[in-house]
Amino acid sequence: MERNNASETTVTPGQAQLVEEVLARFGKAAAIVDPDMIAPWIRDWRGRYWGAAPAILAPENTAEVEAIVIRAGELGVPLVPQGGNTSMVGGATPPADGSALILSLRRMKRIRELSLEDNKVVAEAGVILDDLHAAADAAGRRFPLSLGARGSATVGGLVSTNAGGTQVLRFGTMRRLVAGIEAVLPNGQVYHGLSALKKDNRGYDFNQLLIGGEGTLGVVTAATLELVPAVTDRCVAWVGMSSPEEALRLLRVFEAETTQVESFEIVPEDSLSLVLKHIPGTRNPLSRLHPWNVLIEACATSPIAESPRTVMERVLAAGFDDGLFDDAAIATSEAQANDFWRIRESLSEAEKARGPATQHDISVAINLMPKFMVEAAAELAARFPGTEASAFGHLGDGNVHFHVRAPVGADPAKWYAEQAPLVTAYVHDLVVASGGSISAEHGIGQMKREELERLGPPARLSMLSAIKRAMDPAQLFNPGKLVPDWTYNDQANS
Ligand SMILES: Cc1cc2nc3c(=O)[nH]c(=O)nc-3n(C[C@H](O)[C@H](O)[C@H](O)COP(=O)(O)OP(=O)(O)OC[C@H]3O[C@@H](n4cnc5c(N)ncnc54)[C@H](O)[C@@H]3O)c2cc1C
Numbered sequence: 001m002e003r004n005n006a007s008e009t010t011v012t013p014g015q016a017q018l019v020e021e022v023l024a025r026f027g028k029a030a031a032i033v034d035p036d037m038i039a040p041w042i043r044d045w046r047g048r049y050w051g052a053a054p055a056i057l058a059p060e061n062t063a064e065v066e067a068i069v070i071r072a073g074e075l076g077v078p079l080v081p082q083g084g085n086t087s088m089v090g091g092a093t094p095p096a097d098g099s100a101l102i103l104s105l106r107r108m109k110r111i112r113e114l115s116l117e118d119n120k121v122v123a124e125a126g127v128i129l130d131d132l133h134a135a136a137d138a139a140g141r142r143f144p145l146s147l148g149a150r151g152s153a154t155v156g157g158l159v160s161t162n163a164g165g166t167q168v169l170r171f172g173t174m175r176r177l178v179a180g181i182e183a184v185l186p187n188g189q190v191y192h193g194l195s196a197l198k199k200d201n202r203g204y205d206f207n208q209l210l211i212g213g214e215g216t217l218g219v220v221t222a223a224t225l226e227l228v229p230a231v232t233d234r235c236v237a238w239v240g241m242s243s244p245e246e247a248l249r250l251l252r253v254f255e256a257e258t259t260q261v262e263s264f265e266i267v268p269e270d271s272l273s274l275v276l277k278h279i280p281g282t283r284n285p286l287s288r289l290h291p292w293n294v295l296i297e298a299c300a301t302s303p304i305a306e307s308p309r310t311v312m313e314r315v316l317a318a319g320f321d322d323g324l325f326d327d328a329a330i331a332t333s334e335a336q337a338n339d340f341w342r343i344r345e346s347l348s349e350a351e352k353a354r355g356p357a358t359q360h361d362i363s364v365a366i367n368l369m370p371k372f373m374v375e376a377a378a379e380l381a382a383r384f385p386g387t388e389a390s391a392f393g394h395l396g397d398g399n400v401h402f403h404v405r406a407p408v409g410a411d412p413a414k415w416y417a418e419q420a421p422l423v424t425a426y427v428h429d430l431v432v433a434s435g436g437s438i439s440a441e442h443g444i445g446q447m448k449r450e451e452l453e454r455l456g457p458p459a460r461l462s463m464l465s466a467i468k469r470a471m472d473p474a475q476l477f478n479p480g481k482l483v484p485d486w487t488y489n490d491q492a493n494s
Helices: 013-026 035-041 062-075 129-138 155-160 206-210 244-257 269-278 308-321 334-345 347-354 366-383 412-433 449-455 458-471 486-493
Strands: 002-004 009-011 079-082 101-104 111-115 120-124 178-184 190-193 219-226 233-241 261-268 292-300 327-330 357-363 388-394 399-405
Touching: 013 062, 013 101, 035 101, 062 079, 062 101, 062 178, 062 219, 079 155, 079 219, 111 129, 120 129, 129 155, 155 219, 178 206, 190 206, 233 244, 233 308, 233 334, 244 261, 244 292, 244 308, 244 366, 261 269, 261 334, 269 292, 269 347, 269 388, 292 308, 292 334, 308 327, 334 347, 347 357, 347 399, 357 412, 366 388, 366 399, 366 412, 399 412, 412 449
Parallel strands: 079 101
Antiparallel strands: 002 009, 111 120, 120 219, 178 190, 178 219, 233 292, 233 327, 261 292, 261 388, 357 399, 388 399
16 A cells, blocks of 8 residues: 555555556556646535545547556456536545546547438537537537526536436436446356447346446446437517416417426426526526526527417417416517526526525426426425425426525534424425435435435335346446445345
8 A cells, every 4th residue: 555645545565556557558648647637536526425436547549448447357446437526416526535547538539420321429528518418510400408507518418417407398308318338247257239220129227227336337438329300499488477287387378389498497486586686697587586597598499480489479479378388488689588597597597696505406207397496495494493495396397406505694614514304304204205206317426325215115215235246246337326335234134
C-alpha cells in the first residue's frame, strides 16, 4: 500500500498495477492520476456526496474498455462507470474509501453512424447530449430527449439512468429511444447489441436490462438511438387554474384533440412566486397569480401539419368553455416562449435560494397524481409543522418533484441531519401506499439505496439481487449503488 497524499487516497497494489498497465498500453491520456484533475469528478453535482479515487481510467474505444474490465476483474479492482457526472442520486460518485477507480467514457465521443433511411444514430457513450442534438439537427432530424444537464450529460449516462426529461409525454424515456446497445459486461465479454432489430425474440431483452442499470451490470460503450423528424413550428402557452384536477382534465382534452403536445408541466403558485422573487428578469406570464399553472408546448414536425398555434387556440378555447382554467397566455414570439420555459427551468434554483429543502423525484399513476399532490402536501404540513411542501413538474407523465421546505429560520445542518430523513421516509411511505415509485427518473444511486431496500417489494428486490449476483458476482461494477448490501451479505451467509 502507498499513500497518495494529495487526494488522501490509499492506492491498493491492484489499482497501482492496473493504472501502470493502462498507461503502458494505451498512453498518458488513458489514465489520469493528477489529484487536481481528479477532484471535480469525485463529488456529485449537488455536492452531497464526496468520494475518493486514486485514478480515472479514460479509454478511447471499446477494445480498451474491454481490456481494462478484464484486467480489473483479474486484479479485483472495482470500477465506477462515469459520463458527465450529473447524476442526481450520487450514482457516479466513487466510494469514499478510495477502493474503486473511476472509468470515464468521456473520450469515447464519436458519432459512428447516422442513417436517415433508418432514422437512427449510433453514438458512443461519451457523446454529450447537446452534441447529439446538434448532429441530429444537422441531418434534418431530432433526438427527442432533453434535460437541464444537456451540456454535460452523456449517452452512456442517459442510457444507464433511463433518463426522462421534458418530452417524455410524446416520445417516452430512454427505454423507448434506445434501439440497440454495445456494452462490456463484468466478465469482460463485449455484448454486441447495436443492430436495431424491430423484432428479436431470442429470450430476455438485454438492452432493457442495461438501460437504467446505473453501471452495475455493464459499461455501455455505444448505443443506437431513435431519431424523429425535426420541429417545424412550435407554440408555448402558460395557463392559470385552480387545481391539479383541472390541469389533468385539460391534458385529456389536448390528448383527445392532438398528438402535438410534447410538454405539459405543472407549477404551483408558491413555486412560481419563488422564481419571480429569486430569479432576475422573470415575470408572471399572467396578470395575477393563480393557485396552479401549466406550461404547455405543442410542436409540429411537418410543414403541412396544422399550425401548433391554431391547435393551441382551438383546444384552449374548448377547455375554457368547459371551465377548466381561469386565464391563459400564448407566447407570441420565440423570446416569449423561452421566457415561459425559463420559469419552469428555474424552479430548482429558486427553491434552492429559498433555503433548505428535501427533494423527492416520485411517480404515481397519472389519474391519482392531482389528489396525491394536494393531500400529501397537507399531510406533510400537519405531520411536520412549519414545513411547506410543493410539487411541480411532469404532470403528464405522473411524475413530480415533490419538495419539502424546512421551516423558516431552521438551522440547515440540524434540519438536514434530523428532520429531512424523517420527511423523506414519510413522503416515500405515502408514495408506496399510492402504488407509486420513489424514483421516477433519477434512479437509485447511493441516495435512495436504503429506501429501496426498506420499501422495495420483495419480488423486485430478489430479482434485482439475483441478476446482479449472476452478472457481477465479485461486485466490481459500481459498488454501493442501486443494489442493496444484503445481496452480498445474504450470499456470504448462504
Ligand atoms: C440540472 C440537471 C437536470 C436534470 N434533469 C433531468 C431530467 O429532467 N430528467 C432526468 O431523467 N434526469 C435529469 N437529470 C439527471 C440525469 O439522470 C443525468 O443528467 C443524466 O442522465 C446522467 O448522464 P451523465 O452522463 O452525467 O451520467 P453520470 O452522472 O456520469 O452517471 C449516471 C449513472 O450512470 C452510470 N453511467 C454513466 N455512464 C455510463 C456508461 N457508459 N456505462 C454504464 N454506466 C454508466 C454511472 O455509473 C451512474 O450510475 C438532471 C441532472 C441535472 C444536473
